[in-house]
Amino acid sequence: MSASALNRLLPPATLASLANLELVARIAVEGFLTGLHRSLQHGFSQEFKEYRAYSEGDDPRFVDWNVYARTERTYIRRFEGETNTRLMIVLDASASMGYGSHAVSKLNYGKFLAAALAYLAARQHDPVGLIVFDEKVRTHRPPTSRSGSLAGIFHALDAVAPGGATDVAESVGNIREHLKRRALVAVVSDLYCDPQALSRAVQPLAYHGNDFILFQLLDPQELQPGWRENVVLEDVETGKALNISPEYLATEYRRRMDAHVAALRAGAASVGAHQMLIATDEPLDRALRRYLLFRQRRS
């Protein structure tokens, strides 16, 4: 069985059974990339493309010393698909992310997604960093492409557990102090916040040249509640409970949820960001595919 097929047959619940987060990322990404056809021009091959003059900050590992010996100028080798984009992964670890109606909670799915994104970036030598937050920033690893940084990110992701309540918009606004240079910011969260407040928080960062992609993770039970009788639902962040009828869940709740998602999408678009809704029972490669399409459009 090819790696691609393997990945496509690996639903989130199966990935969750793998203890090693790096293994999860490797299986997901390698399998996914193997399945891509080269003619799609997603630009992730490792074939040589051109030389570029060395500038400060470039990784000295890619300086072509042979050219330097001939010309006494430093050039670095560029490869097909290489983007040199910093990736900052921002993971929401609030209590609501710990919710899951099946084997994989939203936080676990977010960890898989973050690991896969980090692995994908490291594979093409892009600096990658990580911010984990709930009511405050709990983990911060600045973007770097040094060896060992990926393992550090995996280790940090492994240690993440659901925390307390949070205000996503405020937290996203607060990551500005951790972004020293332009980067692609991937926010992984359930985005239970005011869409306008979120737009306001993202807007100044986008003006500074950061690209934003908002991965909105929702459980299938949140998208289409399946209860057929009255149920008392208890908020995992606040502990507050409400007696809800199935009729309400089937009609009003869905209407409100659809409106919220649409507002998030519109708000993100208004500031040049991209919102992506992912249900936690979807295969991981679908999220990766949409992420790569997004990057291709931006490059």
Place this chain on the structure above:
Amino acid sequence: MFLAPAFLLGLLAVGVPLWLHRVTRANPRREPFASLMFLEASETQRTAKRALRFWPLLLARIALIAALAFAFAGPIATERIVPQQNSNARLHAIVIDSSYSMRYGDRWARALSAAQDVLRSIRGGDRVMLVRAAGRRIELVHEAVPASAAGSVRAALQNLQPSLERLDYGLVMSTAEQWLGSPRLPTVLHFISDLQQSAAPLRFADLGPPPDTAVAMHSVADEAPVNAYIAEAAFAGDDERVLQASIRYLARRAQERTVVLRIDGKELARQIVRLPATAPISPTPWADSEGGGVRMDSLVQPHSQNSAASRSSAVVARFANVELTPGLHRIQLTLEPRDALPHDDAYFAVIEHADPKALLVSAIRDADDSAYFEAALGSLASPRLKVERRTPQDVPGAAGLSAYSLAVIADASALSSAAAQRVLDYAAAGGGVLATLGEQRAGGELPLLEGWRIAEMRNKPTKIGEIATSHPALRDASDWSRERFFKQRAVRPGADDKVLIAYDSGAPLLIERKIGAGRMLVLTSPIERDWSDLAIHPAFVHFIADAGRYLTGADASPVSYTAGTLVRTGLTAAAGGQIFDPRGARVLTLAEARDAAQLVPHLTGFYEVRGVAAARWLAVNVDGRESDLTPLPANFVQRWQALRANRPAPIANAAPAPARARSVGPLLLWIAAALLLLELLLANHYLAIRRG
């Protein structure tokens, strides 16, 4: 109406599911959820509305409890057999003749069509029943049901098939009162038949219908039926090597048919016969012969079979030089080509030619009785028997005995139990035994003659008082009246045994006992000079000759049985065995194999009976009377329909009929079981959703 109305209090239990469903409404489950950002508390009426989803389950539970309560209360439904408001109601009994002749042409299809017409003509308040008549069985296919349920009768009609058996119309009518039932509605007996003349009973009075019953004839007879069949096969009396096949027929025009003779499955000869048209004056028929090593004589003496009863004619085909080796042979005569009634175009018979060996069992070699028997047996010209002598201790087993065509036991009391059992097994498998009671015997029972009471010998001269001269073994027994008997002993045989010769005193002298497929003749007097002078008179030699022929089957004609009649197979419960039908299929199941003494064959052809000692064959044919398609005269049918029962009807139309009470409880229990299943499915359905 209820037998135990107190059980209706169980209906109060309906409150239990009502209460359970209300409680379920009041206690919703508690579940964690990511965010209440888009949620609001539901209104109370929405909760009440949600309970409507459980109505199917609630209704199933209530219906289950109600069904159980009603079932235990014992509801009784009454149904009046005779609705008083409709005195014109009738019971229509549709009787379909399923005998062999109904296979002719499209008779059966027309019979079914006639039955459908009767069903369509039934009025609303009438009842209808369906009866199938063939052989000795009058089968109630569908009991009486209201006209509204005639659909099930119609369905049962489609499953009927004609048989190979014969029907006697007298049997149908004389048993009608039993299968119609009583009391009943005034009845119309719809008799759907080809109205064969040969099916009429000997006594016209047997056709009388039961009281309050009218007979409606639905004839499916053809105006000019055509059929030829082999009615009989026998060896000529003057020459045992000439086999005669009697062919009877009804024909509108002359035709030629070929008669094929097969013995033991091998074709021996064939002969062309011409069947002249059946007419008041028949032309002289004739037959050609062709091929084969057997000489075929020309025939034939056509004659009307029974001019008073049938219009059919007959010809006889003779096959000369039919040499049969000793043993059992299967004879098959076939008319080719086959006609519209193919089963009677083949005639099957079995003939047993005597094996020329007889076994004489005698304790003392030089005894008088042994000498007399040996001399008498040795003098026989037909069959010519070679006599072998054995002592009672040397009586071979059943397999060894089967090599003899006759066993003569000079003294039955000299046989041990084991030897007697071997002889009985030999007889049961078809052997012939001639035995005498020994001189020494006094009182008690003998192993060979189970069930007999043998008294002490008395010295009282006597003579023969009674002789069954019609018996084949006593053809020349007129001289027996001159024999003198000096001693006698009283013997009381079994109930099924037949006394052939008795003394003046009434004590039996010669008794016949049937054992399985064989026979045993027993002389109660020893062949000794001091008992009688029988041995020195010619009557003894004649008797031995006739008894030898009778017991060995030396002069037996081909034997066959009729489909649908009871046949003795020769198998015993102790030894068991198996029977194979003409198609080669086993007739007996493992359980039936222990009770295989009798068989009712339903196919024509050779049945193979495999016992412990040897295999036998049973030939089965269609009853020839079914093949004679001559219809009943019209005036005969009119007189039949005009017959009325002399007895008064057991019921009166005006009298209220007794109501037949029927318990509905079992039906309700079945409904309760179905509801329980439904409740389980519904409950599982809802529970599965709740877990999700």
